[in-house]
Amino acid sequence: MEVFYYVVFGVLGIVVAALELSKNNKNQINTSSAFTSFKNNYVVVYSLMMAGDWLQGPYVYSLYSTYELSSGEIGQLFIAGFGSSILGRKRACVTYCITYILSCITKHSPHYEVLMVGHVLGGIANSLLFSSFESWLVAEHNKRGFEQQWLSLTFSKAVFFGNGLVAIIAGLFGNLVVDSFSLGPVAPFDAAACFLAIGMAVILSSWSENCGDPSDNKDLITQFRGAAVAIASDEKIALLGAIQSLFEGSMYTFVFLWTPALSPNGEEIPHGFIFAMLMLASMLGSSLASLLLARSSPKVESYMQIVFLVSAASLLLPVIMDSFEAPSQLDGGGITFSGCFQLLGFCIFEVCVGLFWPSIMKMRSQYIPEEARSTIMNFFRIPLNILVCVILYNMHAFSMTVVFGMCSFFLFVASILQRRLMLILDKPKANDWTPLNERTTKKIL
Structure with missing residues (x-):
């Protein structure tokens, strides 16, 4: 089975290298030597x-x-x-x-x-x-x-x-x-x-x-009150917060689960090498994101629906494999066929994680007002932390497949909310009272 690890790692490495080498340097920015040293x-x-x-x-x-x-x-x-x-x-x-x-x-x-x-x-x-x-x-x-x-x-x-x-x-x-x-x-x-x-x-x-930005010293209650008002008054921000909490909640739960999922009976697995493999998959996702974000089409709101659906399917693999494969009575040994299949699914999930980070940053820059950005982002972390804590606290009450199923469901809901976000963006503004003939003229111009 050791060959399996090397093959997957090698394939991921080749794809990442190819994507990175395909990027051009047209938009290089000239900087000073002082900045280069600082950077x-x-x-x-x-x-x-x-x-x-x-x-x-x-x-x-x-x-x-x-x-x-x-x-x-x-x-x-x-x-x-x-x-x-x-x-x-x-x-x-x-x-x-x-x-x-x-x-x-x-x-x-x-x-x-x-x-x-x-x-x-x-x-x-x-x-x-x-x-x-x-x-x-x-x-x-x-x-x-x-x-x-x-x-x-x-x-x-x-x-x-x-x-x-x-x-x-x-x-x-x-x-x-x-x-x-x-x-x-x-x-x-x-x-x-x-x-x-x-x-x-x-x-x-x-x-x-x-000393940083003096505005960071505002009263905490005042900051969070302003964040709550901004979220309540703009559905796009609220949807973005829910999407972020659902995805990151599933991601942090996955961090806890991947080790026992790949070695349910104490199988000997190279934890560090598998971790490097997962990080390489995430790097692949980041490279894909940079290529997608550099284009005008598809929009980030559009392709992220697919990303959430694929991530939901990848975390559903342990549930599917558990229903088809009888539990082993033997302890130790190397990774099983089921474990190899799940590892491939986990690599796909990490590709989605790599796509998620730059994409969510792009959407945050579009929808969250600059003056309240840090407070609103901290506000989003409250439901995220509560969600992860509730799942981890009740780990003893649920089987691993149930928790993976819950994470998959959260990601599916995230795709639905992402779809809702895109529909809001495509919908004409309700308060646009510009006469129809003027709007048509503007489009022609």
Whole structure:
């Protein structure tokens, strides 16, 4: 079965390379050497931070299984991470490093209470990762007087390296230290702490302090009241929030489920290599998204309906395979035929994930007002966190196939809401009182 992993990884790699090489450089932007140095510094730091995060992902469930924790207890630990991410609002990149390093250290303990503390710290760290670094970059970019359009160059490079190449390398490196060097599932967490420490040293030695946008200091209740008004007054924003919560809720549940789904009877699977494979599939989706978004047709609202339907079908595979294949009574061994089939489905789902991120960012930029963007996006995370916590808390009450079925249903509903969003955009505005003959003349002109 090892050949199967290499074949899938190789095919995905070839397709991604072909898509990336097919892109032209017509729209290259000329920048200054000062900006290039600034951009490279940020990309290096961001990549180190993401390496610390990606190294842990494939081995969390595996590590807890070796500590003989039940699926219910593991679910509660994941909940601690999601729940505490609501609390972590301090904009401090160094705090992220320290908090996440401490979280990695707790993984050496098999005690449930210590691991719970580690997940709370990890949840706070994740909140800081997705707020403080971006906030520092935008504020520092503006403070140094760089062109506004250059900001997109830094973001694209950071995403390509931090969320693409680094994720793949982290999966392969984790597989190397755990399986090849036989250092055990806690080794990637130690490696992650080292990368975080290096990144923190770079931050302390080369980054200057900034205070960000003063508007971020508004009263929290005032901010959320404004966000609620904006969502209630515009159906497009409300639909976008529901779509985002349904998809991300299914995605984060998938992060919890893919390991036990591929090894239901303790089969020996290369977690790090499979994780790298899934990240490569996500990278393929991102490459496809960049090609689609560069065209005027099809519209993002149109093709995302198909993306949600395909993702719903891919997560329905474990349910279908469970109904056709009798449960094995043997423990251990390599991945089964059913597992291989499901892994292909999971790769398809990750392609959809790669398509989702840039596409949802495009739609957010179109529908969410700039002055309330960050608050509304945080508002969307409330139902997302509640949805994930409810699912994970009740993992012990449902079989894995039931949870996959629920996620598939959520994604199907997301496709229906996406369809509704497109119909609203195609519908003529009700308050357009321009005479018909004038509107016809404008169209002709």
